[in-house]
Amino acid sequence: MIRGSSSRDVRRTDGEPTIETVFELLANRQRRYALHCLSGSRGPLSVTDLARRIERRDPRDSASSRMERKTALRHCHLPKLRxxxxxxxxxxxxxxxxxxxxxxxxxFLELARAEE
Structure with a gap:
């Protein structure tokens, strides 16, 4: 059962994320890579370390975009994941x-990984 009727609800009453939330979180490639990196992490990572791990996973992104990646993580992706x-x-x-x-x-991450 879904809690409330707002499209901004991220959790069902049983604690599971709504399917809308899952798709929204996985819709962005950089966010998927961040989730992949974090799911294999045993402890905290700095935003810088996370950006480097994403860069290693995604060779399509150049090193020159590292600052843009860190900015996107800080101001968009990590707040959304939080x-x-x-x-x-x-x-x-x-x-x-x-x-x-x-x-x-x-x-869901495994399904996305298989398609990338």
Whole structure:
């Protein structure tokens, strides 16, 4: 059952993310790569380290876009992932840590990975 009727609801009443939230989180390639990197992480990562890991996963992006990638992570992708409760992100320290809820996205991440 879906909680509320707002399109901004990110969780169902059973705690699972809504399908709309899952698709929104996975719609962006950089965000998918961030989720891939974080799902394999055992501890916190800095935004810089996360950007480097994304760069290694995606050779289509040039090193010259590293600053743009970090900016997009800080101001767009990580806040969105934090709002969906799949990461803990502290903008003051620049640290991001996967939450246990990220495991609920892993089947969808695997499907996306197979298509990329």
């Amino acid at each position: 709002a969906a409760n799949v990461v803990d992100y502290d903008p003051d320290t620049g640290q991001v840590r996967p939450r246990s809820e990220l495991t609920r996205l892993e089947p």
